[in-house]
Amino acid sequence: MAPEDEPADAAPRRPRRPTSGLSVRAKAVLAAAGTVAFAIALCMLALVLALQHNLRASADLDAQKAAVAIKGQLGRTQTMPKRAFIVAPGEVTIKDASGRTVTPVAPTDPSAAKPTWHSTPPAELAEPPGAGQPYSVKVSPSTTSLDSATGLLLRQAAPAAAGLVLFVAGLTWLLVGRALRPVAAMRQEFTEITERALHRRVPVPPARDEIHRLARTMNATLDRLHRAMTRQRQFVADASHELRSPIAAVRAQLELVLARPSRTDWPTAVHKALRDTDRLQAVASDLLLLARLDAQEAPPTAAVDLGALAAEEVRRHPGALTMDGDQEGVAVVTGSRVQLSRLLTNLADNARRHTRTTVSVGVAVEGGTVELAVDDDGPGIPEADRERVFERFTRLDDARARHDGGTGLGLAIANDIAHAHGGTLTALTSPRGGARLLLRLPRAG
Incomplete structure (x- = not known):
């Protein structure tokens, strides 16, 4: 009969080796x-x-x-x-x-x-x-x-053999102890590294051996962990800051309404509260999508016609978006249609907020790569900010402001979706004088 603390169909445990507890x-x-x-x-x-x-x-x-x-x-x-x-x-x-x-x-x-x-x-x-x-x-x-x-040989050789074995054991003990000394130092330092001390690194021994490579790998992992923790803390701080404004606005409006209920313009107050609530909902949705992208959840993938997707986006915004060329049926990539549609929408919304006239969307096929370019004739993106613009909650002083309706997450989400599909997203100068956001994705084979 199986023990009560173990399921009856549990796999039998492997017997422990005699040396499993040894160093x-x-x-x-x-x-x-x-x-x-x-x-x-x-x-x-x-x-x-x-x-x-x-x-x-x-x-x-x-x-x-x-x-x-x-x-x-x-x-x-x-x-x-x-x-x-x-x-x-x-x-x-x-x-x-x-x-x-x-x-x-x-x-x-x-x-x-x-x-x-x-x-x-x-x-x-x-x-x-x-x-x-x-x-x-x-x-x-x-x-x-x-x-x-035979007896003389055994009587004389046995003590010498035992002495040689003891000598080898002692020498091995000393040499292995000396070789593992850097490991002990690495372990001591690693145990003292916490989330509050991620800047610390394990010592790297000078010898170019496996322990040297292990120490460098551990430090590289700590570097990535430090960057991720810094990014997470900054993300939480920015998200809290972004959510604080609409929450504070809704609270102020509600307090004002309660203080003067008879003199309140109720339709106007409800409209303002609804607008701030929409902003809260947009930020929450963007944060949820970013969390899913960070978790690298694999969405259902299929063949997606990027030309047809761009044509649908242009038809949803007649007059504000124009289509350059017709690549439907040719520019096919593999990925999630929902995420790629969200990427294109974010690029188009970002361009529409900063263009002077209209936004053009172009799709082209270059060998095994599909390129999608979104061009505007706005102020453009300075070359020094073309990497930073894809960071979360980043707004350029002359082109990103809270009153323009953006959350500061649109381009960050688009960039993460592009990388999740094996592509790249870069900011360039548009032939129209403004900004060009160029998406490159591998073409479906």
């Missing part, structure tokens, strides 16, 4: 020591096997020489001796021509390098055979030197 320093020490220990073990195994192979081959060669010598000695003997002392490295087995074994006796001098065997022939050989009797001799190789050499 990077400890893991590096374990990895280095384990690697060295494994390498030493393999080398020791190879050395022992090679030593055993060589000693075993040498013992076999000694046994073979001893067997040849014994066989030659017996072949030169006229009769089989009653007792014989045989010098051999190991146990000796002698057989006569009929296959009967001359059983050897234990060596008389076990401590000798080559044991001396005391051999007595069996009873059937009481009558020794004649001279030249063939014998087969088998001498077992001795394993004494093999065992002694």
Whole structure:
């Protein structure tokens, strides 16, 4: 039965690794020591096997020489001796021509390098055979030197191997600790960075290694976060300032109406309150759209005919907007029709507020790019302000004023929509003498 605090269909948890709670320093020490220990073990195994192979081959060669010598000695003997002392490295087995074994006796001098065997022939050989009797001799190789050499090697190499592993572990501990010292400094500094101290940065080590790149990446991230927080605070301050004016105006009007209800021109008061309420609604709608654009919410996308969209905008404002050329069906981009329509409306409204006569809208296709230009013959935008004009709540002294009906968010929204669709929005000088706002979007393939 599943525990009460876990769903019955919950995926089984993976068992924790034994090293999951260790620090990077400890893991590096374990990895280095384990690697060295494994390498030493393999080398020791190879050395022992090679030593055993060589000693075993040498013992076999000694046994073979001893067997040849014994066989030659017996072949030169006229009769089989009653007792014989045989010098051999190991146990000796002698057989006569009929296959009967001359059983050897234990060596008389076990401590000798080559044991001396005391051999007595069996009873059937009481009558020794004649001279030249063939014998087969088998001498077992001795394993004494093999065992002694292997034991000596292991007894002497084991302490040296253990010392080497400890040395590598200690050296790794020191080197990894020194290498991670900048990480500790970065961590200490990073823990002290709060929303009130976003100007602080982690120290960048001088070495051009991974930690150096990590520190630079962290500082770059902090730079972006600092800019975003500064932009958000400025945005909140500007939004509060923008909302304060219409709210204060509505409040003043309502207080005045309540103070003099009998002498109030109610239609005029309601009209003013409604106008300020419309302004509040416009600012709130723009702020909501900007919040969605900042969150990078992906809207439904489809093929959008930018030429047809511009023609619809011109038809909604007859006399105030004119269309240059006809690119319907050709200037097709991929994106959100609602957002692109809002972008075009913002550009047209901005141009209409500052033009002297009419605003022209032109759409063109340049290779794989669709260009939409909105031109006016107004005072234009100074070159020094052509980047700042796309910031939120920005009004130029001679071209942006609160009494003209703008919220200071139209071009900022248009710029964000252009970037969200993979395009750009730039302010230039119009051939008509005023401002040109040029939108470039990738053409739909």
